[in-house]
Structure formats: structure tokens, C-alpha cells
Amino acid sequence: MxxxxxxxxxxxxxxVAVDNLGLTIPTGxxxxxxxxxxxxxxxxxxxxxxxxxxxxxxxxxxGQDIARIRASKLRRGMGYVLQDAGLFPHRTVLDNxxxxxxxxxxxxxxxxxxxxxxxERVGLEDDLADRYPNQLSGGQRQRVGVxxxxxxxxxxxxxxxxxxxxxPVVRDQLQSDLLALQADLSKTIVLxxxxxxxxxxxxxxxxxxxxxxxxxxxxxxxxxLAHPADDFxxxxxxxxxxxxxxxxxxxxxxxxxxxxxxxxxEPLPAGGPPWVLVLxxxxxxxxxxxxxxxxxGRRVLVDDLERGGNVARLDSTPREVxxxxxxxxxxxxxxxxxxxxxxxxxxxxxxxxxLELERGQR
Amino acid sequence: MIExxxxxxxxxxxxxxxxxxxxxxxxxxxxxxxxVAAAIVVGVPLGLWIGHLGRGxxxxxxxxxxxxxxxxxxxxxxxxxxxxxxxxxxxxxxxxLVALLLLAIPPVLAGTYAGVEAIDPAVRDAARAxxxxxxxxxxxxELPNAMPLVLSGVRSAMLxxxxxxxxxxxxxLGGLGRFLVDGLASxxxxxxxxxAILVAALALVIDAVLALAQRLLVPAGLREGGRxxxxxxxxxxxxxxxxxxxxxxxx
Ligand SMILES: Nc1ncnc2c1ncn2[C@@H]1O[C@H](COP(=O)(O)OP(=O)(O)OP(=O)(O)O)[C@@H](O)[C@H]1O
Ligand SMILES: [Mg+2]
Numbered sequence: 001m002x003x004x005x006x007x008x009x010x011x012x013x014x015x016v017a018v019d020n021l022g023l024t025i026p027t028g029x030x031x032x033x034x035x036x037x038x039x040x041x042x043x044x045x046x047x048x049x050x051x052x053x054x055x056x057x058x059x060x061x062x063g064q065d066i067a068r069i070r071a072s073k074l075r076r077g078m079g080y081v082l083q084d085a086g087l088f089p090h091r092t093v094l095d096n097x098x099x100x101x102x103x104x105x106x107x108x109x110x111x112x113x114x115x116x117x118x119x120e121r122v123g124l125e126d127d128l129a130d131r132y133p134n135q136l137s138g139g140q141r142q143r144v145g146v147x148x149x150x151x152x153x154x155x156x157x158x159x160x161x162x163x164x165x166x167x168p169v170v171r172d173q174l175q176s177d178l179l180a181l182q183a184d185l186s187k188t189i190v191l192x193x194x195x196x197x198x199x200x201x202x203x204x205x206x207x208x209x210x211x212x213x214x215x216x217x218x219x220x221x222x223x224x225l226a227h228p229a230d231d232f233x234x235x236x237x238x239x240x241x242x243x244x245x246x247x248x249x250x251x252x253x254x255x256x257x258x259x260x261x262x263x264x265x266e267p268l269p270a271g272g273p274p275w276v277l278v279l280x281x282x283x284x285x286x287x288x289x290x291x292x293x294x295x296x297g298r299r300v301l302v303d304d305l306e307r308g309g310n311v312a313r314l315d316s317t318p319r320e321v322x323x324x325x326x327x328x329x330x331x332x333x334x335x336x337x338x339x340x341x342x343x344x345x346x347x348x349x350x351x352x353x354x355l356e357l358e359r360g361q362r
Numbered sequence: 363m364i365e366x367x368x369x370x371x372x373x374x375x376x377x378x379x380x381x382x383x384x385x386x387x388x389x390x391x392x393x394x395x396x397x398v399a400a401a402i403v404v405g406v407p408l409g410l411w412i413g414h415l416g417r418g419x420x421x422x423x424x425x426x427x428x429x430x431x432x433x434x435x436x437x438x439x440x441x442x443x444x445x446x447x448x449x450x451x452x453x454x455x456x457x458x459l460v461a462l463l464l465l466a467i468p469p470v471l472a473g474t475y476a477g478v479e480a481i482d483p484a485v486r487d488a489a490r491a492x493x494x495x496x497x498x499x500x501x502x503x504e505l506p507n508a509m510p511l512v513l514s515g516v517r518s519a520m521l522x523x524x525x526x527x528x529x530x531x532x533x534x535l536g537g538l539g540r541f542l543v544d545g546l547a548s549x550x551x552x553x554x555x556x557x558a559i560l561v562a563a564l565a566l567v568i569d570a571v572l573a574l575a576q577r578l579l580v581p582a583g584l585r586e587g588g589r590x591x592x593x594x595x596x597x598x599x600x601x602x603x604x605x606x607x608x609x610x611x612x613x
Contacts, residue, residue, distance in 0.1 A: 049491060051487070051490065051491055071493075072493040072494070072495055073493070074493075075490075075491055075492060075493035076492070076493035080488065080491040080492065082484050082487065082488055082491075083484070084484055085484075085488075086482070086484035086485050086487060086488030087485070087488070088485060088488070088489070088503060088507075089482075089485065089507060089581075089583045089584055090503075090506040090507055090509075090581035090583050090584055091581075091583065092583070099492050100492050100493065103492065103493055103494065103498070132582060132583030133583065134583060135583075148492075
């Protein structure tokens with residue numbers, strides 16, 4: 001557990017970056033610090049590993065005042081991931097990952113082995129090991145940055161806008177990989193971002209800061225969405241707060257509908273409904289419009305598919321299920337099981353009715 | 363004319379003896395290497411330290427300003443002023459070496475400082491945040507990354523010293539400059555021209571040697587064109603990043 005107790009930081013020149021911050025960061029969870037630019041997120045984060053010295057107040061890690069721990073020792077026990085990775089340009093990927101183990105005096109062979117293991121862990125090919133950072137893509141560099149931070153298996157991971165320098169597709173991938181990694185490792189992660197979506201997606205706990213270094217609100221994503229403390233927080237969460245909160249709501253018991261389906265490569269039987277779902281080995285591929293495709297003896301081809309409908313899983317959140325329904329050309333959301341096989345469809349209006357009902361009962 | 367210069371250059375009599383080309387060449391190289399080595403010993407640590415702290419920048423500015431002082435004037439001033447206080451042969455050598463050293467330090471110092479200054483702040487920040495001590499940051503991160511500019515500084519110092527050591531022959535330093543001085547004094551034109559050619563050739567050879575050293579000492583990740591060379595030579599079919607649209611040259 002990391003605790004901020006009345007922590008303030010005033011930079012020389014008088015800028016108040018953090019003002020009397022009190023915050024508890026639980027062990028083994030992801031805490032996200034989010035807020036507009038210049039509100040003191042980075043400053044707060046960097047006070048944890050003493051890269052910035054608080055003007056007043058104390059920070060403790062598992063009850064120990066960090067001001068009493070030698071800076072280098074403290075830092076070697078906390079992985080740090082920067083916005084643009086900050087990899088050492090003169091060292092190979094493998095040597096970059098091995099930085100902290102080398103500082104800790106591990107044997108060469110053990111460092112190598114550990115670095116290779118981490119390379120795989122963060123989803124990078126083994127043959128990147130001997131490359132230099134300038135031979136990597138932004139997404140790959142960021143993965144190496146995460147691997148480097150994890151190298152000595154520190155209990156704490158500090159991440160400052162780790163995914164903001166990559167494009168949305170890569171960012172999405174990196175975020176889900178981080179969640180998968182965290183499910184295995186259960187680190188105490190403090191992550192800074194100015195992207196509220198990222199905060200709500202990654203955080204077990206989200207701390208919203210406002211300019212001048214004040215803590216506006218702290219709580220789980222669902223709490224923030226349901227009960228924003230004030231206008232600032234409500235504004236920051238954005239206009240579609242209600243829709244977003246569906247990502248954290250409990251899923252009502254839905255009735256799944258059966259659907260007329262056709263296997264890819266087979267002809268479409270006559271007399272079906274306007275939209276038919278195409279499966280391949282049980283997995284949904286997309287919808288076809290009967291009137292366009294149906295002709296005697298004609299087989300359903302990949303080119304006939306109307307794509308673009310998102311699918312949801314049996315254990316998805318109401319937001320994902322609703323999105324599947326709304327994005328489906330047929331107006332019915334496709335639901336799959338753990339194997340990716342089609343199990344049924346849902347209709348948006350029914351889901352909304354159930355959500356209404358639950359709300360009324362609360 | 364050219365034949366006479368050539369004849370002087372290849373005559374074995376010009377090469378042997380204490381005044382021969384061999385001995386003078388040896389002196390010239392020795393003085394230059396000693397002076398530049400001393401400049402490295404002074405300039406590199408100082409440049410690293412100033413770059414690391416980000417304080418004391420005035421020293422860099424001062425060193426750069428000092429480059430405007432005419433070396434020739436400095437050389438004669440030192441020879442006249444300091445020389446008489448030093449006994450024997452060293453009376454001529456020491457002032458010249460000091461003047462050459464003062465000439466060699468600024469490029470090395472400025473190069474080193476510029477090298478450290480040019481490092482991405484995120485890189486140093488990461489080094490500190492990983493728990494490296496200041497000395498480790500300097501040795502393991504700042505020096506290797508500053509290496510290309512450090513070596514450029516050394517190369518330009520070396521060229522200047524080799525060239526200026528020629529002039530120092532006037533105040534009694536040996537080296538190839540003697541052929542110019544003596545050649546002019548005795549009206550021996552082939553010797554004068556031959557000496558000049560030797561100085562130019564020496565400068566080229568030393569620079570080539572340093573260029574080679576630069577190739578060996580600069581870490582591979584920092585070499586220009588490294589990315590293209592290696593990236594096009596190998597292709598990775600990494601499924602995790604195959605669709606990664608950010609594969610593009612470093613910023
Ligand atoms: N080294 C410094 N010296 C003086 N002022 C600083 C320094 N670092 C930050 N500040 C100021 O402190 C305030 C908070 O900065 P900080 O970097 O913590 O913000 P941030 O929330 O991380 O912003 P961003 O989202 O833009 O990264 C800002 O007003 C900034 O100008
Ligand atoms: Mg910041």
C-alpha cells in the first residue's frame with residue numbers, strides 16, 4: 001500500500017503542482033491518476049520514487065516513509081515506464097530490459113534468461129532481442145519499456161502516460177495486454193493518463209485531479225460514473241457518461257434469440273428472414289441480406305458479408321452487448337461463447353428494458 | 363619542380379638522422395598525440411560533468427570564446443614569457459605544448475558537452491528512475507550516447523593540433539614544421555614544399571585513423587543509417603505487431 005499524507009509540491013518559482021494530497025493506493029491493484037494537463041499527475045507519480053521531492057507531507061510504502069529509504073534502493077524496487085519509453089539508444093533490446101538486474105548485480109546468464117522471458121511476456125518476438133531501440137516501432141518500444149520496468153520483478157510499477165504516444169489501434173492492444181499481464185502479476189500499479197477512457201478501462205481505482213494539484217474525487221470507475229462528486233468531475237467524465245457507465249453495470253439476465261444461419265460456402269435456402277447470419281465452423285462471420293444473395297444454386301461468399309457488427313460474449317458488460325446490438329446491420333447483437341461460437345442474438349430494446357427495470361428496483 | 367620535391371621526399375638521405383623526415387615525423391605525431399590525449403583527459407570529464415549537472419555552462423562559453431585568441435600570438439607569448447624560466451631543451455617544448463593544449467581543449471570540451479546536452483531527457487530520466495547513481499548515469503548512459511560528438515571534437519582537435527604544431531617549429535618545437543622553417547631560411551624550396559606535403563598527408567592519415575576509431579567506439583544503436591541497414595536486412599513476421607501501423611522511423 002502506498003499512502004500520500006498531506007503531500008504538497010511547490011516548484012521553485014512558486015508553481016503549486018500538488019496541494020495537500022491525501023490518497024491511498026491499494027496493493028495489487030491499478031490506480032489511475034487522471035486529470036487535465038498540468039494538474040500535477042506526473043509530479044505526484046514522481047514523488048513516489050523520489051524523482052521529485054515533496055515540499056511537505058509524507059509518502060509511505062507499506063508503512064515505511066520513503067524519505068528514509070535510499071533513493072537508488074527505492075527506485076530499483078519500482079518499475080518506471082515513461083511516455084516515450086526512454087529506452088537507452090546505445091543498448092540492445094535485451095540489454096535495455098536487463099538494466100535493473102544488472103544494477104542489482106545478477107549473473108549474466110540469469111539476466112539474459114530473465115530478459116528473454118520478459119520479451120515473450122510482453123508479446124515481442126525473440127528476434128527483436130538484438131535490435132536497437134531506433135529499429136523498433138513506437139508500440140514495440142513501449143512494450144520493451146514495460147519489460148524493462150518488470151525485469152527485477154518489482155512489486156510496484158509506475159507508469160506515466162505509457163500509451164499516449166501510439167495510435168489508437170496499438171493503444172487498445174497495449175491496454176488489453178497490460179490488463180492480461182496484471183491479471184497474472186497483481187502488481188501495485190500507479191498509472192498516469194489524461195485520457196478518461198483509458199482511466200476507466202484500466203483503473204481499479206481512479207483518482208481525478210484538478211488543476212492546482214487538488215484531488216477532486218477518488219473511487220472505482222463505476223462509482224465515479226454513477227456519482228460524480230461535482231461538476232468538474234462530471235464534465236471530465238464526458239457527455240456519454242451514462243452510456244459509459246454501462247461498462248460497469250451488472251448484466252441483467254437476457255433472453256437469447258435463435259437466428260436463421262447459413263454456413264459460409266453453402267447456398268442460402270429460400271424464404272428466410274431479411275437478414276441471415278453467416279457462420280463458419282460455428283463462428284459468426286457477418287450478415288447477408290437475403291434479397292441480395294438469394295438466387296437458386298448461388299453459394300454465400302465472403303464478399304457477400306456485411307461486416308461491421310461487433311460481437312459480444314456471454315460474459316460481456318451491458319455496454320458491449322448494447323454496442324453489439326446497435327452496430328449490427330440486422331439490428332440484433334451477436335453473442336458468442338468462450339470458444340467464439342455463436343450462441344444467440346439480443347435486441348437493444350429488450351436489454352434497455354431490463355436495465356430500466358433493474359434501475360427501478362434499486 | 364615537382365620532380366625536385368619528389369626527389370627530396372624519396373631520397374633516403376632526407377629520411378634518416380636526427381633531422382630526417384623519420385625523426386621529425388615521429389616527433390610531430392608524438393607531440394600531437396600527447397597533446398590531444400591530455401586534452402581528452404581534461405576536456406571529456408569536464409564536459410561530461412557540466413553536461414550532467416547542467417551547471418557551469420559559462421565554462422563552455424568561455425572555452426569557445428578562447429578559440430578566438432590567435433594561437434600564433436599565444437604561442438609566441440608563452441615562449442617568450444614562460445620559456446626563459448624552463449631549463450634546457452624543454453624551454454622550447456613546454457610553452458608550445460601548453461599552447462597546443464589550450465587549442466585542443468575547447469573542441470573536445472564543447473563536443474563532449476554538446477553530446478551530453480543532445481541526449482533525450484527521457485533517456486537520462488529513465489536512467490535515474492531505474493536507480494542508477496550519478497556516476498553510473500554518466501558512465502553507462504551519458505558517455506556512450508555522447509560518444510559520436512565527443513569523437514568529432516577529438517578529431518577536430520587533432521586536426522588543429524597537427525596543423526598548428528607545424529607553426530610551433532618557429533619557437534623551437536621539433537616536428538615536420540622544421541622543414542618549412544629550415545627550408546624557407548635556406549631557400550631550399552623542395553624541402554619547404556615537401557614538408558608542407560608531409561603535414562597535409564599526416565593530417566589526412568591521422569584523421570582516417572580517428573574515423574576508424576569512431577566507427578569502433580560509437581555504439582551500434584547510435585550509428586547513422588543503422589536503422590535502414592539492419593531493418594531492411596531482416597524482416598520480422600511478428601504476428602503481434604504485423605498490423606502495427608506505427609512501424610516507422612524513429613522520431
Ligand atoms: N520542474 C518544474 N519546475 C517548475 N514547475 C514545474 C516543473 N514541473 C512541473 N511544473 C509545473 O507543475 C504543474 C504540474 O506539472 P505536472 O507535470 O505534474 O503536470 P501533469 O498533470 O503531469 O501534466 P501533463 O498532463 O501535461 O503531463 C504544472 O503547472 C507545471 O508547469
Ligand atoms: Mg505529465
